[in-house]
Amino acid sequence: MIITCGNCRAKYKLDDNAVPRSEFRVRCTKCNHAFLVKKPAADSERPPQLKNQTRTADSQSRKYADNPNCKVITICNQKGGVAKTTTCLNLAASLRLKNKRVLVVDFDIQSNLTLLLGHKDARSFFDMINSSNDALSSYLVKTKHNFWLLPSNSKMALLSKKHMPNENFEYMLRDKLLEVKSKFDYILIDTPPSGDFYTLNALLASNVAVVPVPCDYLSLNGVSHIEGMINVIKEKIDHYIDMRVLVTLFEADNTVGKVVLNKIQNKYRNKVFSTVIEKDQKIQESQIVHSPTIFYDQESVAAKQYRQLANEIEALFSSAPVAQPEVSG
Ligand SMILES: Nc1ncnc2c1ncn2[C@@H]1O[C@H](COP(=O)(O)OP(=O)(O)OP(=O)(O)O)[C@@H](O)[C@H]1O
Ligand SMILES: [Mg+2]
Numbered sequence: 234m235i236i237t238c239g240n241c242r243a244k245y246k247l248d249d250n251a252v253p254r255s256e257f258r259v260r261c262t263k264c265n266h267a268f269l270v271k272k273p274a275a276d277s278e279r280p281p282q283l284k285n286q287t288r289t290a291d292s293q294s295r296k297y298a299d300n301p302n303c304k305v306i307t308i309c310n311q312k313g314g315v316a317k318t319t320t321c322l323n324l325a326a327s328l329r330l331k332n333k334r335v336l337v338v339d340f341d342i343q344s345n346l347t348l349l350l351g352h353k354d355a356r357s358f359f360d361m362i363n364s365s366n367d368a369l370s371s372y373l374v375k376t377k378h379n380f381w382l383l384p385s386n387s388k389m390a391l392l393s394k395k396h397m398p399n400e401n402f403e404y405m406l407r408d409k410l411l412e413v414k415s416k417f418d419y420i421l422i423d424t425p426p427s428g429d430f431y432t433l434n435a436l437l438a439s440n441v442a443v444v445p446v447p448c449d450y451l452s453l454n455g456v457s458h459i460e461g462m463i464n465v466i467k468e469k470i471d472h473y474i475d476m477r478v479l480v481t482l483f484e485a486d487n488t489v490g491k492v493v494l495n496k497i498q499n500k501y502r503n504k505v506f507s508t509v510i511e512k513d514q515k516i517q518e519s520q521i522v523h524s525p526t527i528f529y530d531q532e533s534v535a536a537k538q539y540r541q542l543a544n545e546i547e548a549l550f551s552s553a554p555v556a557q558p559e560v561s562g
Contacts, residue, residue, distance in 0.1 A: 240266035240440075240473070241301035264301055267473045303414040304550050306421050307435040307442045312455035313426035315445045316481035318345045319516055319526075320542075321423040323535070324443075326525035327543035329380045333418040336373065339385035340406065340435050341425040347384040350376050351523045355384035359392045362405065369412045378525060381417070393430035402430070407438035419546075428462055436466060441475045441549065445510075446497065447482040448490035453497065477549070479542065481510045508542045510535065 237244050238261035245259070247270075260267045308317045308324075318341070325337045339346040340358065347353060352374050361372045373381045396402045410420060422435040436442060444459050446452045456478055463474050478501045484490050498505055511534055519529035527536040 236270050238264060238266055239268050240264050265475075267467075269471050303417050304419050304441070305410065305414075305439040306419065306546070307424060307432070307439040308421065308445065309424040309428075309432050309435065309442055309459055310444050310446060310452070310455040311426055311428045311432070311458050312446075312452050315426075315447055315452055315455065316510065317341075317426075317445055318349065318423050319520075320443065320445050320479060320481065320510070320539075321346055321421050322349055322525050323527055323539035324542060324546065325380050325419075325421050326378055326527045327540045328419050328546070329378060330527065330540070331543060331547070334416065335380035336383065336413065336417045336420045337380060338383045338406070338410075338420060338422040338435075340389075340422050340431050341385055342387070342390040342431070343425060344385040344387070344389070346423045347382065347386070349520055349523055350378075350382055352376070352382060352384050353386075355382075355386065357384050357386040357389050358406070358409070359386070359388040361409070362392070362396070363388075369409045370416075373413070378528060397430055403433050403437050406434040410438050428458055432459075433462070433466075436462065436474055437470070437472055439474055441477060443477050443479050445479045445481040448480060448484075448487070448493035448497070450489075450493060453493065456497075456501070475549075476504055478505045479508070479510065480505070483509045483511045485511065506542060506545050508538055508545055510538045510542070 241264040243263040308321045325335045328335050361367050424432045424435045444456050446456050513535035515530045515533035516526050516535050519526040
């Protein structure tokens, strides 16, 4: 049988006899996407073909595979104030410094990312959806830092109320991003401190979830929550998302911080970035002047650490571990 990776469209030939079950999991050696494969039924067992099939989550998954070169990353943690927005902004700037084409999506009703980039009253995703689905590209604004922004505004709060009852509401963001994926190397999505409509939409549009976590006990709980959400998405919707934990707001002279850092590294092991973002006054100074810290003070501790994070992000996507079909149990 021939199987096709739902993410990058790579094709593989498998010997039917070597596959012991009717359903099994494989991982693509090219893009590391894991997906479920159903062994074709014998002709006599095959259900009749349906004509005029309605659009399903599966057909949307195939559509999503249009541009594997664009990497989509959601920055999320249901806990507030853990440096999601700060990370989104500085990671975007760091990737831009590497000449990557970057879009940041402010998918948070607080609009903090939009505010930090100085585009307070711009039109948002909500305005686009409400205007008979205009082209997404006409809502993107170019920031003075040479990356692009899909802004948020106060109307974004209405998005979930208005669209949650709709079928496939959780794919709204992913479907719209398809229009512009060929124009970007990276799309970074900033999310609110919750695990609801907005975060679910963002995760379903993404290849990787970056979960910022300060070294205090309660923040760890936020990571478990996102991990649970990702597992449900992988199992029930069959969309593969990788997760990486990013330690933020770290204070080297804080004993509790060191203990929690140890716990995080033991628990999440290779799922934790080696880069640790320390508390740095330059972050707050740079936000006052609406600049990513890495442009405000290139030599600051935070600037160096966010540039290091961009290196790790690049490495994450360039590594393509060899994979064999995994038989699900
Ligand atoms: N490395 C850092 N050093 C010092 N202050 C920081 C650092 N990172 C973030 N901050 C500050 O911490 C606060 C919270 O950061 P940020 O807004 O990025 O968090 P958030 O997770 O996006 O919050 P929310 O959940 O409300 O969206 C901000 O005042 C920011 O300036
Ligand atoms: Mg934020």
